[in-house]
Amino acid sequence: VSPPRAEPERGSAAAGLGEFGRIERFLRPLAARFPGALDLTDDAAVIAVPAGQELVMTTDAMVAGVHFLANDPPGDIAAKLLRVNLSDLAAKAADPLAYMLSMALPAALGDDWLEAFAAGLAADQERYGITLVGGDSVATPGPVALSVTALGLVPRGRAVLRRTARPDDRVFVTGTIGDAALGLDVVLGRLEVGDQAARQALVERLRRPEPRTALIPLLRRSAAAAIDVSDGLVADLGHIGETSGCAAVLHAAGVPLSAAARSTLAAHPELLNRVLTGGDDYEIVFTAPAEEAAQLRDEGARLGVPVSEIGHLCEGPAGAVRVEDAAGREMKLVGRGWTHF
Amino acid sequence: VSPPRAEPERGSAAAGLGEFGRIERFLRPLAARFPGALDLTDDAAVIAVPAGQELVMTTDAMVAGVHFLANDPPGDIAAKLLRVNLSDLAAKAADPLAYMLSMALPAALGDDWLEAFAAGLAADQERYGITLVGGDSVATPGPVALSVTALGLVPRGRAVLRRTARPDDRVFVTGTIGDAALGLDVVLGRLEVGDQAARQALVERLRRPEPRTALIPLLRRSAAAAIDVSDGLVADLGHIGETSGCAAVLHAAGVPLSAAARSTLAAHPELLNRVLTGGDDYEIVFTAPAEEAAQLRDEGARLGVPVSEIGHLCEGPAGAVRVEDAAGREMKLVGRGWTHF
Numbered sequence: 110v111s112p113p114r115a116e117p118e119r120g121s122a123a124a125g126l127g128e129f130g131r132i133e134r135f136l137r138p139l140a141a142r143f144p145g146a147l148d149l150t151d152d153a154a155v156i157a158v159p160a161g162q163e164l165v166m167t168t169d170a171m172v173a174g175v176h177f178l179a180n181d182p183p184g185d186i187a188a189k190l191l192r193v194n195l196s197d198l199a200a201k202a203a204d205p206l207a208y209m210l211s212m213a214l215p216a217a218l219g220d221d222w223l224e225a226f227a228a229g230l231a232a233d234q235e236r237y238g239i240t241l242v243g244g245d246s247v248a249t250p251g252p253v254a255l256s257v258t259a260l261g262l263v264p265r266g267r268a269v270l271r272r273t274a275r276p277d278d279r280v281f282v283t284g285t286i287g288d289a290a291l292g293l294d295v296v297l298g299r300l301e302v303g304d305q306a307a308r309q310a311l312v313e314r315l316r317r318p319e320p321r322t323a324l325i326p327l328l329r330r331s332a333a334a335a336i337d338v339s340d341g342l343v344a345d346l347g348h349i350g351e352t353s354g355c356a357a358v359l360h361a362a363g364v365p366l367s368a369a370a371r372s373t374l375a376a377h378p379e380l381l382n383r384v385l386t387g388g389d390d391y392e393i394v395f396t397a398p399a400e401e402a403a404q405l406r407d408e409g410a411r412l413g414v415p416v417s418e419i420g421h422l423c424e425g426p427a428g429a430v431r432v433e434d435a436a437g438r439e440m441k442l443v444g445r446g447w448t449h450f
Numbered sequence: 451v452s453p454p455r456a457e458p459e460r461g462s463a464a465a466g467l468g469e470f471g472r473i474e475r476f477l478r479p480l481a482a483r484f485p486g487a488l489d490l491t492d493d494a495a496v497i498a499v500p501a502g503q504e505l506v507m508t509t510d511a512m513v514a515g516v517h518f519l520a521n522d523p524p525g526d527i528a529a530k531l532l533r534v535n536l537s538d539l540a541a542k543a544a545d546p547l548a549y550m551l552s553m554a555l556p557a558a559l560g561d562d563w564l565e566a567f568a569a570g571l572a573a574d575q576e577r578y579g580i581t582l583v584g585g586d587s588v589a590t591p592g593p594v595a596l597s598v599t600a601l602g603l604v605p606r607g608r609a610v611l612r613r614t615a616r617p618d619d620r621v622f623v624t625g626t627i628g629d630a631a632l633g634l635d636v637v638l639g640r641l642e643v644g645d646q647a648a649r650q651a652l653v654e655r656l657r658r659p660e661p662r663t664a665l666i667p668l669l670r671r672s673a674a675a676a677i678d679v680s681d682g683l684v685a686d687l688g689h690i691g692e693t694s695g696c697a698a699v700l701h702a703a704g705v706p707l708s709a710a711a712r713s714t715l716a717a718h719p720e721l722l723n724r725v726l727t728g729g730d731d732y733e734i735v736f737t738a739p740a741e742e743a744a745q746l747r748d749e750g751a752r753l754g755v756p757v758s759e760i761g762h763l764c765e766g767p768a769g770a771v772r773v774e775d776a777a778g779r780e781m782k783l784v785g786r787g788w789t790h791f
Contacts, residue, residue, distance in 0.1 A: 147611065147612075147613070150612065150689075150692075151612045151613070151677075151693070152541050152542060152612070152677060153507055153508035153538050153539070153541075153602075154507045154508070155504055155505070155506055155507075155604075156504060156505040156506075156507055157505075157606065158504065160501065163499065164496070164497040164505070165494045166494055166497055166550060166584065166601075167493060167494035167495070167584065168550045168551075168552050170552045170553075170554060170586040170587075170588045170597075172554050172589070172590045172595075174591050175589055197493040198494070200493050200494075201492075201493060201494050209507060210509075211509050211511045211552065211599070212511075213513050213554075243507065243508065244509045245510050245511040245597065247512070247516060247517065249513045249515075249516060249593065250515050250516065251513070251590065251592020251595070252591060252592045254513075254554045254592070254595040256586065256597045258509065268494075268496050270488065270492055271492045271493070272488070272491070337493060352491050
């Protein structure tokens, strides 16, 4: 019944080239490198897992009007859809392997949309080493609804989970935090950023998150627990604590900021709240023993992805996160900003 | 970012219990038996594949107003969603293992809908031995859109594909054909079936297809090629021929019919077309050497699922299907029925 179907079906989104033509033309080439994808001409894909490895599997869905705008460039939509899944694989220290694509498409959507969408997938397949192996395509009277189930490989028992942090771990984060949330504020007209380069940098981070696949070996070696930052830094650090049975302290002043976020915060200090809780960062927050700190920082720098120490775990109510200022005073969220307790 | 999320997110369908409460209450119990599902509290699931086995993976999507009606019983929707995926696994001779669930839900959908939907999943998890291991749940301004990616296990190299039929194979089919298509005609008011039991039997086959997981060992041992019948018997047999590079002959009189379909066809002989091409049967059409025929029939009978020989493959244009009557004359589709050539 399955792979992006090689034949029209009841309820297929069969405009223009028709379902068969679209799959043949735009999607089949994406599966060419993976023999188990069977050229998308079978009911299913066959996935061999090398001895000593296991699979990490994640699903993320996106709907037009909720997670993206219907008239966003299809290549941007494709990139975000794949990258949010790749970010989950990276956070678990799993090497990208393959993905299934499920699409509910309005009949009015033209072939050109799917062509541009597939081109976006193709570019990221090259960039991140992942391959389409199957899926389904159906018609919908509603908005475009997309779902990807991505598979990664990890040596058996070496996936990095949320629940395995220890109360004396340090907390680290990759890259910079807050850009995507500020970028969303810019896109929604809630934030004016005078400098054009800064504005573009923030919006680009919203549209094209960068899954930290480059850090997979580092995480596999050093991380006790990890999660990717989608809900917001404070909430996602809280998820680690929640599942690991400990509390966390976050040093607000240690949170790494891009030049664009730094200049924006200088003009609007109350936006620290957005930075720490806005989400959509697709950076990785992880914990590791204190003695790893120097090596993590050095290796991140070598790989071109800053790794910053931003706090520590401790005994305490599971999932509680205490945010501290540079002087170690607790900061409390008040209105749209933080204040001292 | 992923498993049916254990926390509210931007764009979550957070009515009633809220996203967290719904997942905790209705979905987490479905994942309890599978340690790698991590209680749906992590970004991803971890799937170990036993030595000597490989995975078969399939995706099917369904949208309200296209594949089901918005007010259909949620348990029926759940059953159909899982079963169309299980049917793909069965056709590939893969034992059901686990599935990911992706849901786009309107905000207005109540907790009671998800509760009944989850109860439908739970019943079929028991029945078919498959377990929820993750997924995603997002809000949509449109209709309910659902997608399942199902995983099965098969000994390495033993998945039964479409492309591996041989031109001298016989063609077999499981169960009975045409019930779901006639059931759809009944539901849509296009067909009157006087006998109430017959009417119910046809509609039940539409609503609750029966994936032929019981025949997995038989298929693994005997089938050269297989596909599940979703597009229609003629089209799906054509897909085997298309990918295997041969033609097929289908004996219309040999196609197995239920008592309900038989009595309906007696009253409306022109509906033979619907039976042979209507689809949604979720039976398995497969090919095997002629010498297997007797054993296949016997073993099917023993397992309570008829296995009927309905034709053979031959040299000829890839994918061509010649439909013959009992006297071996070619039948041609004319209007809504078949006629002799």
